[in-house]
Amino acid sequence: MTVSTSTPAVLSEEDERDLRRVVRSIADSFGHDYFTRTALADQPATELWNALAEGGFVGANIPEEYGGAGLGLSALAVITEEIAAAGCPLIMLIISPAIVGSVLARHGTDEQKNQWLTQIGTGAGKLSFAITEPDAGLNSHNIATNARREGDNYILNGQKVFISCLDEAEAVLVVARTGTNADTGRAQLSLFIVDADAPGLTMQKMPMVLETPDSQFTVYFDNVVVPADRLVGTEGKGLRAVFDGLNPERVIIAATCTGMARYAMEKGVAYAKEREVWGVPIGAHQGLAHPLAEAAIHLEAARLMIRTAAARYDAGQDAGEASNMAKFLAADAGIECLDQAMEVHGGSAFTREIGLGDMLTLARLFKNVPISREMVLNYVSEHTLGLPKSY
Helix, strand or coil, X not given: CCCCCCCXXXXXXXXXXXXXXXXXXXXXXXXXXXXXXXXXXXXXXXXXXXXXXXXXXXXXXXXXXXXXXXXXXXXXXXXXXXXXXXCCCCHXXXXXXXXXXXXXXXXCCHHHHHHHHHXXXXXXXXXXXXXXXXXXXXXXXXXXXXXXXXXXXXXXXXXXXXXXXXXXXXXXXXXXXXXXXXXXXXXEEEEEEEECCCCCEEEEECCCCXXXXXXXXXXXXXXXXXXXXXXXXXXXXXXXXXXXXXXXXXXXXXXXHHHHHHHHHHHHHHHHHHCEECCEXXXXXXXXXXXXXXXXXXXXXXXXXXXXXXXXXXXXXXXXXXXXXXXXXXXHHHHHHHHHHHHHHHHHHHCCCCCCHHHHHHHXXXXXXXXXXXXXXXXXXXXXXXXXXXX
């Protein structure tokens, strides 16, 4: 196993402004109309992805030697926020570069990095991620999908649910049980890179109320043969490694939420300035102005926590506390900003022309996943406040 020890470059304020401007320009050239059109056509946002990849933006956090920009999670968060602020939140940015890219950068072999991380870094290829199971919920130690060693291969069997974007991916990073701790009864988990078209792997699209270009799948593994060199990290030690992807997941989800929040606030504030009732803009009334102002305060608090979490991760520090807090704050801020923007627009907020209702559903999803607010509060209670474990 080869662990990357390089520290990502730190963006100056000027570089960050330039990055935001360029990415927003690309995303604005597509806009929410494109996002809605592809979602309703049940198609991935391939054109937007390719435009961002051509600019070198989808692999911002991947080391330069593997085709990325070497700018770390902080830069990927900035990019993700700007894309979402243009009305085009992309779940694949959360999955491929943030989760899988981060895990491979820290735990992949040289061969795995050359084959897979380079694809993620350039955006030429995408990897999905599979951990969630119907009966395990938030307790990863109950994962039933298993892999047994047979000679130079592992044989993978089981089922995963809510697997994002697998139809767009060349492969999927799967979390599977390879043993059980005799003392605790907990699963010993391992990570495997599995081809998306491997014999025995089947996927079934899950009907969702979300209107996004990114689909969700139930995935079945029926005696899928996985070469032993597809094991990422150490057998039985996968849970520790996977958190090097789950903390970035929380950060990029948070950036997606603050981007959607900015999208909503821009629309809400603009309408509050231009819409007049009884001779004055409706934004002159405190009943509308104050809720928008309060939402803006919560949004900026979430953005600051994202900066803290991403900086800690990039510095090689423990980012668990800050990442969970960022996700908690940003999901709430996203919902609040979208809700207030819809309140300002009144009934027209529910039209496709305004483009707010579909985003509210996505923001609400991120309040529940990938970790519930209750589990975030459990984490903070135990690890930040030092209270007894409650679950």
